[in-house]
Amino acid sequence: MTGLALTGAARRARIAGRSRVALAIGGSIILAWVAVALLWPHLVPYDPDLQDPLRRFTPPQAGHWLGTDQFGRDTFSRMLAGARPVLSVAPLATGLGTLAGTVIGLVAGTMGGLADEITMRALDAVVVFPTIIAVVLFVALAGRSTTVVVLVIAASFTTIVARSVRAATLVEREKAYVEAARLRGERRRSLMLREILPNLAPTVLVEATSRFGDAIFAAATLSFLGLGQPPGSPEWGASVSDNRTWLQPAPWTVLAPALAIASLVVATALVADALRHRREAR
Numbered sequence: 001m002t003g004l005a006l007t008g009a010a011r012r013a014r015i016a017g018r019s020r021v022a023l024a025i026g027g028s029i030i031l032a033w034v035a036v037a038l039l040w041p042h043l044v045p046y047d048p049d050l051q052d053p054l055r056r057f058t059p060p061q062a063g064h065w066l067g068t069d070q071f072g073r074d075t076f077s078r079m080l081a082g083a084r085p086v087l088s089v090a091p092l093a094t095g096l097g098t099l100a101g102t103v104i105g106l107v108a109g110t111m112g113g114l115a116d117e118i119t120m121r122a123l124d125a126v127v128v129f130p131t132i133i134a135v136v137l138f139v140a141l142a143g144r145s146t147t148v149v150v151l152v153i154a155a156s157f158t159t160i161v162a163r164s165v166r167a168a169t170l171v172e173r174e175k176a177y178v179e180a181a182r183l184r185g186e187r188r189r190s191l192m193l194r195e196i197l198p199n200l201a202p203t204v205l206v207e208a209t210s211r212f213g214d215a216i217f218a219a220a221t222l223s224f225l226g227l228g229q230p231p232g233s234p235e236w237g238a239s240v241s242d243n244r245t246w247l248q249p250a251p252w253t254v255l256a257p258a259l260a261i262a263s264l265v266v267a268t269a270l271v272a273d274a275l276r277h278r279r280e281a282r
Helices: 002-043 073-082 085-109 113-128 131-142 146-172 178-181 190-199 201-224 234-246 253-281
Strands: none
Touching: 002 073, 002 085, 002 131, 002 253, 073 085, 073 113, 073 178, 073 234, 073 253, 085 113, 085 146, 085 201, 085 234, 085 253, 113 190, 131 146, 146 201, 178 190, 201 234, 201 253, 234 253
């Protein structure tokens, strides 16, 4: 038994160590890109929109670390400038989607019964409707704008967060501390906000981190499809779309923004996994 206990303790320690490393690496990458999004005007060696036809498709070299595109614009400068549009959309979409999903899941899970059943069936109906069709409809009705992209991405995340929070709420509401609060005569609203919600914080945090990575990828995808940032924007998805024709003769024009997207998505996945392991270890 002692050997098994030591083995279990060693395994938990190893997982905790890996989680700390993943959290440190992922968090550092995210913070670095946030700093770039805020400070890029002071970091770029060239104006990201400055065209120089004589230097078009210059390969990576001193002076142009990631080469230039078909208009002679510096790819490295455009990659840095593209961080701001992405990180202007993703946090807002993540925050709205997480907030709405938490409220819906918390209320549905606490209420139970018919209210819970109606809420979940409504969420099922939303999930069935393809997100890309919703985006096209919204863009057709409201026009292409950052606000539309934020709202559509947030709406697509709301159902995911709501299901996760509802499942966690169903577990929490059966615990002794909730029953004790009921016996004290606490009202349902107080029960949700003061008793259950604080204990859902780890679940909400993991969901928000996971959805943040999804929002980054979704924002870039919409720009790639021409439904987000306009063509010519340094935003990463738009840059990949603008330069995909030149992938063979000038692969650096596509790889730079694509790797930027990948680095940020992978970083958020590392942080989300680390937080999930910490939650499960409690």
